[in-house]
Amino acid sequence: MPKTVPIVFFIIFLSARLSGPVMADEQHAMTLDDCIKITLENNPQLRASEMDIMSSRGNYGMARSVLLPQINAVAGAQRTTSNIIVTSKSPYASVFYRQPDNTNYPYYTASVTLSQQLFSFGKDYFGMRSASESINAAQYNFINTRNTLIYSVRQNFFNILQYNMIIEADGYLLRQMETQLDQARAYYRAGIKTKIDVLSAQTSLGNIKLSLITAENSKSIYTLNLLALMGLPLTAGIEFTGELTATTVTTDADTYVDMALANRPDYLSLKRQLDAATYSYRQSISTYFPTLSGNASYNWTGQDFPLVWNWAIGLELDFNIFSGFENTSAMEVARAQMLKMKYTIDEQKLSVELSVQSALDNIEQAKKSIDVARDTLSQAGANLELVKKGYATGINNYLDFLTAVGTYQNAQSSYATALASYNIAVANLEYVTGDTIENRSEDYEE
Numbered sequence: 001m002p003k004t005v006p007i008v009f010f011i012i013f014l015s016a017r018l019s020g021p022v023m024a025d026e027q028h029a030m031t032l033d034d035c036i037k038i039t040l041e042n043n044p045q046l047r048a049s050e051m052d053i054m055s056s057r058g059n060y061g062m063a064r065s066v067l068l069p070q071i072n073a074v075a076g077a078q079r080t081t082s083n084i085i086v087t088s089k090s091p092y093a094s095v096f097y098r099q100p101d102n103t104n105y106p107y108y109t110a111s112v113t114l115s116q117q118l119f120s121f122g123k124d125y126f127g128m129r130s131a132s133e134s135i136n137a138a139q140y141n142f143i144n145t146r147n148t149l150i151y152s153v154r155q156n157f158f159n160i161l162q163y164n165m166i167i168e169a170d171g172y173l174l175r176q177m178e179t180q181l182d183q184a185r186a187y188y189r190a191g192i193k194t195k196i197d198v199l200s201a202q203t204s205l206g207n208i209k210l211s212l213i214t215a216e217n218s219k220s221i222y223t224l225n226l227l228a229l230m231g232l233p234l235t236a237g238i239e240f241t242g243e244l245t246a247t248t249v250t251t252d253a254d255t256y257v258d259m260a261l262a263n264r265p266d267y268l269s270l271k272r273q274l275d276a277a278t279y280s281y282r283q284s285i286s287t288y289f290p291t292l293s294g295n296a297s298y299n300w301t302g303q304d305f306p307l308v309w310n311w312a313i314g315l316e317l318d319f320n321i322f323s324g325f326e327n328t329s330a331m332e333v334a335r336a337q338m339l340k341m342k343y344t345i346d347e348q349k350l351s352v353e354l355s356v357q358s359a360l361d362n363i364e365q366a367k368k369s370i371d372v373a374r375d376t377l378s379q380a381g382a383n384l385e386l387v388k389k390g391y392a393t394g395i396n397n398y399l400d401f402l403t404a405v406g407t408y409q410n411a412q413s414s415y416a417t418a419l420a421s422y423n424i425a426v427a428n429l430e431y432v433t434g435d436t437i438e439n440r441s442e443d444y445e446e
Contacts, residue, residue: 028238032157035230035240039153040146042231049138049145056138060131066117066124075110108307111299118315120291126283133276140269147265147431149229154427156226160240162420163219169412170212173405176388177205180401183392197398204402211409244419246370249363249426256356256433263434267352270345277338284331290319352432359429366422373415380404380411 030038040046083100117124181201187193227234261267293316300307320327387404390396429435 028236029241030238031240032154032242035153035157035226036150038230038232039149043149043229044231046142046145046149049142053135053138053142056131056135060128060135063124063128063131067128069114069116072113072115073111074113077106077108079104079106105303107301107303108305109299109301110307111297113295113297115293115295118292118294121286121289123283123286123289123291126279126286130276130279130283133272133279137269137272137276140265140272143265144269147434151427151431153226153229155424156222156229157240157242158244158420158423158427159222160219160226161242161244162416163215163222165244165416165419166215166413167212167219169409169416170208170215173409174205174208174212176384177201177208177405180388180391181205184398192394193398200398200402204405208405208409244416244423246367246419246422247426249429251360251364253357253360256360256429257353259435260352260356260433261349264352264432265434267345267348270341270348274338274341274345277334277341281331281334281338284327284334287320287327287330290317292317355432356429359425359432362425363422363429366418366425369418370415370422373411373418377408377411377415380408384408 081102081104083103181198184193184197184201188195188198223238223240224234226240227236227238232238294314295316296311296313298309298311300309302308384404384407387396387400391398391401
C-alpha cells in the first residue's frame with residue numbers, strides 16, 4: 001500500500017472529529033461567533049419558525065389554485081336492474097305490467113370536465129394576495145426569532161466573561177489571603193502579632209472562598225443557558241473565550257429610531273400582517289358580487305362498447321342573493337381584524353421608539369460606570385499593595401488590610417459588571433434596531 005494512503009485516512013478521520021458534534025466529555029474553547037453559528041444550526045425554535053413559512057406557502061398555493069383551471073375525470077361501471085311498478089288505476093295498465101325479476105344489465109360512464117373561473121370581482125385574487133402577505137410576515141417572524149436567539153446568546157456569553165473576570169480576581173485575592181494567613185501565623189508564633197490577626201485572616205479566607213464559589217455557580221448557570229440555546233448537551237465540557245471591551249457607539253436617537261422602523265423584523269411583520277388583513281377585508285366585500293365561470297365536458301355512456309360520446313360547453317353565473325347575513329358578519333370580522341392590526345402597529349411603533357431610547361440610556365450609563373469603575377479599580381489595587389507592605393512593616397494593622405482587600409474585590413466586581421453591562425447594552429441596541437444582523441427578506445411574489 002502506498003505511504004500516502006494512511007496519511008489520507010488520518011486527515012479524513014481528523015476532519016470528521018473536528019467537524020462532528022460536540023461530545024460531553026470533550027474540551028472545547030468557543031468564541032462568541034462560534035456560539036452564534038452553532039445556535040443557528042441547532043436551535044429547534046428556529047426550525048419551528050421555518051415550518052411557519054412552509055405552512056404559509058401552502059396556504060398561498062391553495063388560495064392561488066382557485067384562479068387556475070380545474071380538471072376532473074370520472075369513470076364508473078355498474079350492473080343494475082330496471083324493475084318498475086304500475087301505479088295507474090286504469091284496467092288497461094295491467095296488460096303492460098311485468099312482474100319484477102332479477103334481470104340486470106351493465107352501465108358504463110366516463111367523463112372529463114374542465115372549469116375555469118373567469119371573473120369574481122377580485123374575490124379570489126384578494127385571498128391570494130392576503131396569503132402572499134402572510135408568507136412575508138412569516139419570513140420576518142423567522143428573522144425576528146433568529147435575532148432574538150442571537151441576542152440571548154450574546155447576553156449569556158457576556159455574563160460568562162463577566163464572571164470569568166470576577167473568578168480571576170477572587171483567585172488572586174485567595175492566593176493573597178493564603179499568603180497573608182501564613183504570615184499572620186508566623187508573626188503570632190514570633191509574638192509580633194496577636195491571635196486575632198490569625199483568626200481574622202482565617203475568616204477572610206473563608207469569605208473569599210465563598211465569594212469564589214458564588215461566582216463559579218453564577219457562571220455555571222449562564223453556561224447552562226448558553227449550552228441549551230446552542231442545542232448541545234448540558235454536560236459538554238466547553239470553555240467560552242473572549243474579552244470584554246468597550247467600543248465607542250454613537251447615541252443619535254433619531255437615527256436609531258429611523259433605522260429600527262426600517263429594519264425591525266417584528267415591526268415589518270406587523271405591517272405585512274396589516275396588508276394581509278386589508279386584502280382579507282377587501283375579499284369579504286367582494287362576496288356581495290357574482291362569480292362568472294366557464295365549463296366544458298366530454299363524456300361517454302352506454303351499456304356496451306363502444307360507448308356513446310357527448311360534449312357540453314357553457315357559462316355559469318353564481319350570485320349569492322341571501323346567506324343569512326353571513327357575508328355581512330364576515331365583513332365586520334375582517335374589518336375589525338384590519339383595524340386591530342393597524343392599532344397594534346401604532347402601539348409597536350411607540351414601543352420601538354421607547355426600546356431604542358432605553359438602549360441608548362443604558363449604553364450611556366454603562367459607559368460612565370466603566371470610567372468610574374476603572375479608576376476605582378486602579379486606586380483599589382494600588383491601595384492594596386501599599387497596605388500589604390505597610391502591614392508587613394507594622395505601619396498598618398490587619399483591619400486596614402481587610403478593608404483594602406474588600407475594596408479591591410468590590411472594585412474588580414464592579415468593573416467586570418460595568419463592562420458586561422455595556423456590551424449587553426450595545427447588543428441590545430443592535431437587537432432593537434436590527435442593525436448588525438441580516439434582517440431583510442425578499443417579499444414573496446408569484
